[in-house]
Amino acid sequence: MRAGPPPVAASIGRSPTVALLDEVQRQKARGVDVLNLSGGEPDFPTPAHVVDAAVEALRSGLTHYTPSRGIPRLREAIAAKLLRDNGIVADPGTDIIVTPSAKHAAYIALAGVIGPGDEVLLPSPAWVSYAPMITLLGGRPVDVPLDPRDNFTISAEQLASAVTPRTRAILLNSPNNPTGRMLTATEADAVARVADRYDLVVLADEIYEYIRYGDRPHLSLAARPGCEGRTLTVNGFSKSYAMTGWRLGYVTGPAAVMREVVKVQEHTVGCAASFVQHGALAALADETRGCVEEMVARYDDRRRLLVAGLNRIPGVSCADPEGAFYVLPDVSGLGFGSAQECAAWLIDRTGVVVTPGSAFGPTAEQHVRLSFAASTDILTTAVERLENALRQRAPGPAAS
Incomplete structure (x- = not known):
């Protein structure tokens, strides 16, 4: 060559x-x-009612392209879920994109907010693909090491000390892979303060949202004062609904940012698989989970x-x-x-x-x-x- x-x-x-x-x-x-x-x-x-819905969609001929943002009924169902479970207000017409996997959702979300040379703060330990995604997009992942002796707790001081004029975003995951930790209210407020002070985008990966133990509630950063209007939330169906092979996720955020993010979806995968989206509709229809x-x-x-x-x-x-x-x-x-x-x-x-x-x-x-x-x-x-x-x-x- x-x-x-x-x-x-x-x-x-x-x-x-x-x-x-x-x-x-x-x-x-x-x-x-x-x-x-x-x-x-x-x-x-995968739950039987989800499989049945996807099979029925296949048999009904729902095997063609969908809108790049996802089928309207699914976006409406996701918007209802976000409001009910997360306190996040999202317009299904402008603020939600259904993606083939939460991993792709994270990638296009990053593509919509960073450019060459931009830095993304990455509290670690962190999932293995975040840093490579940032690198592939020309950005620079900035490791913010969390102390295992302090149970990997996030503080505003740690985050602020890593901020430079090139810092564009903070990316974090709760419940966390690999630590299993969940953000506390104190930590969430620390993230919000730093994001607000330095005008940073927050990328919140909530793929393990429903898999938690004990009584501590899941905290969505997009619903925290200081983070609303600047947070992109990534989620999906792989972990909670045992749908890893189905490859279906979504990202939601402010309409102005999502107008940029959807371009990446359009030019890479086009849309998520049509019949898989109908399976996800069945998953969300069971609000009792x-x-x-x-x-x-x-x-x-x-x-x-x-x-x-x-x-x-x-x-x-x-x-x-x-x-x-x-x-x-x-x-x-x-x-x-x-x-x-x-x-x-x-x-x-x-x-x-x-x-x-x-x-x-x-x-x-x-x-x-x-x-x-x-x-x-x-x-x-x-x-x-x-x-x-x-x-x-x-x-x-x-x-x-």
């Missing part, structure tokens, strides 16, 4: 979580007994099992996640040189696949992420393998 400057894609690496999933599939194809706790995919089936609550109750049982099991292992400290379906235990007491080394050792010695915390930023270097979106049997077996192997391992970097 003709020599030239490297393509934009050369500036980023592969997704660590997708790469792990590929490796798991290769190992399983070779007959290796692998227990995969690295992925972020619900192991439940009974199927979601049933899944969350099962996740809660698994969460307790995994946290208790990990905390039995000497050298491991695991906090209770407040939302999502991940734990991020501190493994510094095991004596490995890095999270990467720990994860590699665990795969080799136990067949349990975890994600190195370093994939989510330097503040998680001494952590690994495990997903409890797996059956109780798999989690029980994984904990037994981990506990047996790690108790037998002599601590220290030189151990093998």
Whole structure:
């Protein structure tokens, strides 16, 4: 091929979580007994009424292009959901775009607000794809390291100290992947104060909104004083409704910004799949979210099992996640040189696949992420393998 400057894609690496999933599939194809706790995919089936609605749409011939913003009925349903559950007022005609995945929603939202050289504050640990998205768009991700000793708490001082004349936005995720933390009112107000003071856009990823434990309410930044009118909210159906393969999300924000965002949708994917949108309509029609609550109750049982099991292992400290379906235990007491080394050792010695915390930023270097979106049997077996192997391992970097 003709020599030239490297393509934009050369500036980023592969997704660590997708790469792990590929490796798991290769190992399983070779007959290796692998227990995969690295992925972020619900192991439940998509609710039957959602499947039925999509099948009916297919049989009815609803298989053609839709408006780029999404079918009007779905945007109206999303607007009603946003008002009811989040306190967000959104005009379905101008403020909402339905996208093929929440990941694409995050990407086009960023494309609508940043340009080359613009900086985006990224409190970390943070999901693995945020920084590469910013880089692909010519922006600069600015890591705002959160202290694990303080339970990864966000403060206005931390955010403000990272602001420069090039700062354009703050991107954050609650409930958080990978920590499982949920924004407190104090943290949400801190974000709002900094955004208002420096005139920043806020990008709020709320994909795990319904997967939370205990009584703490989910706080939507777009509904906070100081953030209204400057926040783009990303959400979707993959996690809460076990619809990962359906690839459907949405983004909502001020009409003036969404006029720019929709251009990216039009020139990349055009629109989300028509029949999938009809499945989402059925999902939102059940305002009680009974199927979601049933899944969350099962996740809660698994969460307790995994946290208790990990905390039995000497050298491991695991906090209770407040939302999502991940734990991020501190493994510094095991004596490995890095999270990467720990994860590699665990795969080799136990067949349990975890994600190195370093994939989510330097503040998680001494952590690994495990997903409890797996059956109780798999989690029980994984904990037994981990506990047996790690108790037998002599601590220290030189151990093998």
